[in-house]
Structures are given as structure tokens and as C-alpha cells.
Amino acid sequence: MIRVAVVGTGGIAGICHMPALAEHADRAQPVAAVDPDAARLSAFRAEHSVPAGYADLATMLEAERPDLVHLCTPPFLHAEQVIACLRAGAHVWCEKPLCLSLAEYEAIAAAERETGRYAAVVFQHRFGSGARHLRELVEAGTLGRPLVVRCDTTWYRPPEYFEVPWRGRWETEGGGPTMGHGIHQMDLMLSVLGEWEEIRAMAGRLDREVETEDVSTALIRFGNGAMATVVNSLLSRREESYLRFDLTDATVELRHLYGYRNADWSCSSPLWDPGEDVSGSHGAQLGAVLDALEHGERPPVGGDGARRTVELITGLYASAFTGRPVLRKELTPDHPEFGRFHARMNGGMAL
Known part of the structure; x- marks a missing residue:
């Protein structure tokens, strides 16, 4: 069973990511959600039966050690958060765009080589x-x-x-x-x-x-x-x-x-x-x-793809x-x- 954390509990997480996880409930289990908005986080956890909730990414990564992180945050946070997840030992599936520049892409690629973990982008x-x-x-x-x-x-x-x-x-x-x-x-x-x-x-x-x-x-x-x-x-x-x-x-x-x-x-x-x-x-x-x-x-739509x-x-x-x-x-x-x-x-x- 792959342990999954969902970071960002806005519209795309509930509309697309949680139904996707439900399709694969025999293989992947949501164990935590992250959002600085306490009310939104609480409502998301209640609706989708997510066991744990955190206000920030770093605390969740240290406490839960997920296998896979679904990043559903605004674009300007992606590169930094992808790298933080990789360095914490988690693979990442990130909403588009994966990053905001080729320079940020290269920083992510370097973190992959450093950690042996992979980042993929949502291009469904x-x-x-x-x-x-x-x-x-x-x-x-x-x-x-x-x-x-x-x-x-x-x-x-x-x-x-x-x-x-x-x-x-x-x-x-x-x-x-x-x-x-x-x-x-x-x-x-x-x-x-x-x-x-x-x-x-x-x-x-x-x-x-x-x-x-x-x-x-x-x-x-x-x-x-x-x-x-x-x-x-x-x-x-x-x-x-x-x-x-x-x-x-x-x-x-x-x-x-x-x-x-x-x-x-x-x-x-x-x-x-x-x-x-x-x-x-x-x-x-x-x-x-x-x-x-x-x-x-490597998951599809990562690396050179x-x-x-x-x-x-x-x-x-x-x-x-x-x-x-x-x-x-x-x-x-x-x-x-x-x-x-x-x-x-x-x-x-x-x-």
C-alpha cells in the first residue's frame, strides 16, 4: 500500500485527486493532508476521511514520511515544495505546471539525482x-x-x-x-x-x-x-x-x-x-x-518528458x-x- 499525502486542499484536490485515489484504493491510501487554512483543511479531511492534517509541509513530511505526495498548491510554490518532498524521501505527483522556468526544472532534476526519488507532473x-x-x-x-x-x-x-x-x-x-x-x-x-x-x-x-x-x-x-x-x-x-x-x-x-x-x-x-x-x-x-x-x-511525464x-x-x-x-x-x-x-x-x- 502506497501512503499518500495531499498538499493543498483547494478545488483541484477534491475534484480530481481524491476521486483518482478512490479509483486505486487497493494500492494507495491517503494518510495526511496539508493546508494553512484550518477550516478548509478540516472540511477536506471530514469529506474524504483523511486521518491526519497539518498546517505546513515540513511538519507533515517529518511526521508522516509519505511514499507519494500529491502537490495541489499554487504554481509559485511548486519547485520549492517538490524539492522538499524529494529530500524527505517522497516521490511527487505535482499539478501543472511542475515549475516556472527551466532553471527551476534543473533544480528539481538535481534533487532527483541527489535523492533517488522522482517527480512527475499532472498531464492526464x-x-x-x-x-x-x-x-x-x-x-x-x-x-x-x-x-x-x-x-x-x-x-x-x-x-x-x-x-x-x-x-x-x-x-x-x-x-x-x-x-x-x-x-x-x-x-x-x-x-x-x-x-x-x-x-x-x-x-x-x-x-x-x-x-x-x-x-x-x-x-x-x-x-x-x-x-x-x-x-x-x-x-x-x-x-x-x-x-x-x-x-x-x-x-x-x-x-x-x-x-x-x-x-x-x-x-x-x-x-x-x-x-x-x-x-x-x-x-x-x-x-x-x-x-x-x-x-x-520513473513515473511517466517526469524527466525529459x-x-x-x-x-x-x-x-x-x-x-x-x-x-x-x-x-x-x-x-x-x-x-x-x-x-x-x-x-x-x-x-x-x-x-
């Missing part, structure tokens, strides 16, 4: 049956070569959404819809297409009183030759998450909002058959995380702020123009 859309089937077909070449891709996250968030103090700020959220919303669709795209080589992007603050962008767009060229267009928006009244893959022998589409089932996928080829209907959910990814930990292996998504977003912002195309190989801390984006997604610049 990779784990539904449709996404798994698409990757299998692309890897086998069954539908031909990927050519043209669309990746749209067109959502809507009203002005009051940004009244939460950490939202819409570079220092605490790390970015706008590129970092906090479209990251799921872009990660799913990356899981299908692999390494990217070049990105050209724009980002703007069109209608919300925030520091970050509320819209971004990008053109991406991948190592396999495929080219993609990306749109991330929080201003779109008709909300949709949309992916389209045009391959030499078929077109595959996914239309959904916050999660999908097999019925949300379509394909022009009769070879499309994702089989068992598994949603792209926290429960599906948690199962894969537990499988890996039980075998002493996690870095690739942070790297793409860094490249998007670097291109948007400088007005230049960015090559993936140029995203190094010593690059004369793009090095500033290694430590901060906006490179210390203002929109």
Missing part, C-alpha cells in the same frame, strides 16, 4: 485510450507521416477569475493561458509528435487587467517535419479544446473541453479503434504513476517577447538573446 490527457491509440498508430506509421497539426485551447475566464492574488502574474503563475491552460493540449501534442525544433510566436494582453498575456499564438516546426499552429486564449466565449492531426493517410481530431472519452475522437481511417473507453483523467494517470513506483521506475513541455513554453515566450524565431537548441542560460528566459518565462520583460 496523455493517458486516455484515444491518446494512447493515436501514439501507437503514429509510432507504427499506420496512418502515415504527421504533416499538419492544430492545437487550440480557446477558453473563457471572466475578470473576477483573476482576483485570486497569484493569478495573472509572472512571479507567481509563471504566465497566462500558455502556462496555466493550454499547457495540457500542447503536452498532448508533444507526446504524439516528439521533439520540436523551431517556434515563432506572439503573445498579447488584449482584454484582462493582468501582467501576463491573455492570448498567445505560435507556429512550431517539429523534428519529423510536421508543422503546427497553436492558439491559447482565455477570451473565447465558446470554449473548446481542439486537436487535429493531418497525416499522409488520415486525419484525426479531438474536440472536448476539460476531458475526453472515445466519442470525442474522430478519424478518417477505418483503422481507428481505441478499444476500451478510458478517459484522459487523473485516475488514468495515477494508475500509471503507481505502476511505475511499484516497479521502482516533463522538460520538453517547459522548454516549448519557454521558447514560445522567448519568441513572443523578442519577435524572433527561436530554435530549441538556443534555449540555454548562456545564449546572448534567449538566455534571460532560462530563469523567467518573460525574461524579465513586460508586455
